[in-house]
Amino acid sequence: MFRRKVTLSKVMIGFILSALTLSMFVPIMNLIARALSNPDKVHLLHGYEIWPRGFSLIHFQVVLSNSLVSKALLNSLFITVAGTCLSIFFTTIAAYVLTRKIVGKTPLMIFLIIIMIFEPGIVQEYMVIKDLHLLDSLWSMVLYRMINVYYLIIMMRFLEEIPVSLIEAAKIDGAGHMTMFMKIVMPLARIPLLTIGMFYAVAKWNEFFKSSIFLSSRDNTVLQVLLRQFVVERDSSALIGTADLLKNNNIAQLDFSSLKAATIVIAIIPFLMLYPIILKHYTSGVMEGGVKE
Amino acid sequence: MKADSKLRRIWADKVLYLLLLPCMAYFIIFHVWPIIGMKLAFYDFRIIGDNVFVGLKYFRELFSTPIFLNVLGNTLIISAMKLFIIFPIPILFALMLGEFRNGRFRKAVQVVSYMPHFLSWVVIAGIWFEFLSPSTGAINELIKALGFPAQDFLTNKESIRWVLIASEAWRSVGWDSIIYLAAIMGISPSLYEAAYVDGGSRWHIVTRIVLPHLFIPMVTIFILNVGFIMNAGLDQVLNFTNDSVNSKIDIIDTYVYRVGLVNGQYSFATAANLFKSVIGVILVLSTHFMAKKLTSKGAW
Numbered sequence: 001m002f003r004r005k006v007t008l009s010k011v012m013i014g015f016i017l018s019a020l021t022l023s024m025f026v027p028i029m030n031l032i033a034r035a036l037s038n039p040d041k042v043h044l045l046h047g048y049e050i051w052p053r054g055f056s057l058i059h060f061q062v063v064l065s066n067s068l069v070s071k072a073l074l075n076s077l078f079i080t081v082a083g084t085c086l087s088i089f090f091t092t093i094a095a096y097v098l099t100r101k102i103v104g105k106t107p108l109m110i111f112l113i114i115i116m117i118f119e120p121g122i123v124q125e126y127m128v129i130k131d132l133h134l135l136d137s138l139w140s141m142v143l144y145r146m147i148n149v150y151y152l153i154i155m156m157r158f159l160e161e162i163p164v165s166l167i168e169a170a171k172i173d174g175a176g177h178m179t180m181f182m183k184i185v186m187p188l189a190r191i192p193l194l195t196i197g198m199f200y201a202v203a204k205w206n207e208f209f210k211s212s213i214f215l216s217s218r219d220n221t222v223l224q225v226l227l228r229q230f231v232v233e234r235d236s237s238a239l240i241g242t243a244d245l246l247k248n249n250n251i252a253q254l255d256f257s258s259l260k261a262a263t264i265v266i267a268i269i270p271f272l273m274l275y276p277i278i279l280k281h282y283t284s285g286v287m288e289g290g291v292k293e
Numbered sequence: 294m295k296a297d298s299k300l301r302r303i304w305a306d307k308v309l310y311l312l313l314l315p316c317m318a319y320f321i322i323f324h325v326w327p328i329i330g331m332k333l334a335f336y337d338f339r340i341i342g343d344n345v346f347v348g349l350k351y352f353r354e355l356f357s358t359p360i361f362l363n364v365l366g367n368t369l370i371i372s373a374m375k376l377f378i379i380f381p382i383p384i385l386f387a388l389m390l391g392e393f394r395n396g397r398f399r400k401a402v403q404v405v406s407y408m409p410h411f412l413s414w415v416v417i418a419g420i421w422f423e424f425l426s427p428s429t430g431a432i433n434e435l436i437k438a439l440g441f442p443a444q445d446f447l448t449n450k451e452s453i454r455w456v457l458i459a460s461e462a463w464r465s466v467g468w469d470s471i472i473y474l475a476a477i478m479g480i481s482p483s484l485y486e487a488a489y490v491d492g493g494s495r496w497h498i499v500t501r502i503v504l505p506h507l508f509i510p511m512v513t514i515f516i517l518n519v520g521f522i523m524n525a526g527l528d529q530v531l532n533f534t535n536d537s538v539n540s541k542i543d544i545i546d547t548y549v550y551r552v553g554l555v556n557g558q559y560s561f562a563t564a565a566n567l568f569k570s571v572i573g574v575i576l577v578l579s580t581h582f583m584a585k586k587l588t589s590k591g592a593w
Contacts, residue, residue, distance in 0.1 A: 009495065013389045014398065020386070021405045023463065026431075027420045028408065047423060047431050094316040097309045103302050108313075113593065115324045117577045121566035122546075123553040124327035132322070146319055153593050177308045206413035209528055213554060224415050231419035232532050257423075264419050271411050278411075279404065 026050055028268075035059050035262035042255050059262035062254060066239065068218065068226060069263065075138055075215075076223040080204040080270075083142040087200040088193055091147050095155035096177075096185050116149035122213075129214050140214040141207065141222070151196045158192045159185065195282050198274060205270060223267050230260050239263070334564040351564035361565060363540065364548040371454060371544065372522035379462045380515055384507060386466050387473035388499065406467025418532035421460050422447070453538040457529060472510050480506050509588045516587070520580035523573045545569045 029050035037045055038054025045053050063069050098105060125144075134140035162185070170180050186193070208224035215221055229235045236256050303310065334351055336344035355361050386406075393399040409417065424430050427443040437443055446452040480502065488498050527546035534542055545565060553562025585591035 007495075010392055013392050017386075017389055017393075017398075017402050020466070021402045024409055024467075025405045027424055030423075031420065047426075047429055047434070090316050090319065093312050097313045097316075100306065100309055102306050102309055103299050112320070115320055116593070117574050118324075118328055119570045119573060120324055120327035121331050121553075121563050121570065122550055123559050123562050123566065124330035124333070125323075126554060127330060128323065128327050143319070143323065146323070147316060150593065177312065181312075202411050206411075206415075208413060208415055209531060213550075224413050227413075227419070228415045228532065231415060231422070260419065264416055267416060268412065275408070275411070279407070 031261045031264055034258050035265045037258060039254050039258065042258050059254065059258045060266070063239070063259055063262045063266065068221070069223075069239075069266070071219060072221050072223045072226045073266065075220060076205060077270075079138055079141045079211075079222060080201050083146070083204040084197055084201040086142065087146050087148070087204075088197045091152050091155055091196065092186065092189060092193065093181065094147060095152055095159050096181055098152075099156050099159045112149045112152065125210075126213060135214060136216050136220050138215070138220060141204070141211055144207075144210055144214070145203070148200070151199065155189070155192055155196060158189060162188055191281060194277070198278055198282070201274070202271065227263055227267055230263055331563055331567050331570070333560050334567045336560060338559045347560075351560050352568070354561060355564050355568065360543075361548065364543045364545050367542060368523060368525045368544040371457060371525040371542065374454060374458050375461055375525070376515075376518055376522065378458055379465065380518065382462050382466050383469035384473050384511065387470040387477055387507075388503065390470065390474055391477040391503065403467065406470075408467070409464040410468035412464070414528040414532045417460060417464060417529075421456070421463075421533075425456065447533065448535060448537040450538050450541050453533070453541050457526065457533060457542060460533070461526065461529065469514075472514070473507055476506050476510055477503060509590065513584050513588050513590050516580045516584040520577040521573075522576065523569050 026048055030045075030047060033050055033052040034042060034045055036052040036055060036057070036059075038052075038056045039058055041053035064073075098108060129135055129140045129144075132140075134143070166184060167180060170184055175183070206224060208222070208228055211222045212225045212228070215225070230239050236259075239256070239259055333344065335346060335348060337347050337350075338344055390399055390402060393402075412420075425432055425446050427433050427445045432446075433443040444452070446456050484502050485498060488502055493501070523545065525544040525546070527544070527550075530542050530544055530547055534547070546569075549562045549566045549569070552558050552565070581591045581593070
């Protein structure tokens with residue numbers, strides 16, 4: 001492009017960037033390595049190593065056979081999948097309606113912006129969930145923050161770009177709003193739907209504070225809440241099970257940090273699977289780096 | 294006559310309104326209802342019978358409670374530290390990355406550095422606890438190698454706020470650099486070439502060509518971040534806090550949660566929360582209009 005020769009400053013910049021990147025790459029890879037290491041050798045694994053010592057799936061087996069973890073995993077999956085589907089559907093419907101020329105659009109938009117910037121109190125949110133009899137129900141977390149006004153506005157910006165002629169043509173062909181929505185709007189909005197859906201999914205999957213308040217029983221707990229118990233509160237009995245701890249059997253002798261690592265890895269696997277899609281769609285422009293001429 | 298035609302238009306679009314109905318029901322139940330419920334800040338909560346109106350009693354109580362003043366201070370200090378210290382980091386990151394226009398290195402840096410943005414604070418706390426561990430953590434290995442005693446940054450009142458700043462920077466640097474990187478990538482190569490032909494140094498190119506292109510996103514993002522200073526990072530604090538340092542990083546959100554949902558002082562907690570929400574609205578609105586005026590780009 002310009003100046004191809006390697007200069008000292010470029011080397012230094014490369015060094016700084018590498019150090020920063022390694023500070024992210026190494027800890028994450030180290031967790032995966034720790035979870036996959038052979039239990040007999042895992043104590044040899046240093047914090048900066050990214051390759052497992054030996055190989056064993058025992059930590060994953062123990063963690064997943066723990067009924068608390070498997071239940072929490074299923075609950076998290078349910079909340080994320082159901083929540084994201086509802087969120088995407090209703091966000092797009094609202095965006096579709098609000099981009100038509102309807103009476104009362106301006107007051108509706110002002111209402112939504114007030115909703116967006118005025119945060120309701122946590123005590124009141126708790127009481128609403130309680131009044132709806134949704135306390136300790138997974139549906140509380142499915143419905144909580146179902147429509148994000150900010151994403152709704154992004155979606156509206158996109159739908160405004162759909163040529164009016166397309167919609168007019170469908171109208172002439174006798175398409176009702178529902179048909180138009182399902183047959184024209186949804187397919188055209190594929191890319192923003194995917195982007196917004198991904199943000200909704202990440203938020204649902206990662207939410208732990210509201211989950212810990214709204215879902216009180218152990219049967220309805222989610223992965224992040226459980227993870228917090230293991231990782232932040234360092235509660236080993238919940239992870240290994242008191243029975244095994246008392247017997248001090250093989251399971252109790254497993255390295256707690258490896259079990260913790262295995263749980264964290266389980267919690268980030270869905271994200272790791274989605275990550276390539278995220279990169280492809282959301283950041284494609286920046287990733288390709290081609291200069292727009 | 295005019296009202297009549299409006300009604301006719303509404304009737305013609307009845308399907309649209311019907312489609313909007315579940316969305317509006319959601320907003321009213323999950324947003325309007327709790328917001329109206331915040332009037333509890335002006336009432337005494339009664340389990341049996343009607344709540345009793347007490348005016349500003351709880352607000353007076355709030356501002357004479359030293360703990361609240363402490364959490365208000367903590368919120369503002371932590372937010373200000375994040376605002377000023379973290380703000381330039383993604384810009385520098387994008388500038389550095391812009392030096393590597395093509396090739397695998399830049400892509401690898403991007404793929405890895407965007408990742409922490411998607412991790413929950415529970416997971417990040419797990420990673421950072423290992424990272425900062427006095428016995429086995431990488432930082433302390435380094436400190437010990439240099440001949441100093443190991444430090445436990447997580448239980449030290451002096452360092453805990455810096456742990457919050459550092460972990461937030463670690464989480465957001467890559468993702469937040471996207472907008473700046475996009476602006477840098479959008480600069481036409483002919484501008485660089487012209488500067489190069491004119492004998493401009495790299496420093497010259499960065500200050501005279503690149504930075505002016507980053508001005509609008511910089512101003513917008515900075516101003517909009519000011520709008521969120523009442524949110525110092527609830528999820529982060531909840532995961533990084535412990536008894537020895539809580540007084541340093543206890544923020545309004547954690548305080549409201551503790552006083553309201555744990556201790557059950559509903560009215561008092563609501564007063565604190567309402568104070569926070571109202572200041573938040575004022576800040577977001579004023580910063581939005583300010584950003585719009587300066588750069589013609591607002592928060593929405």
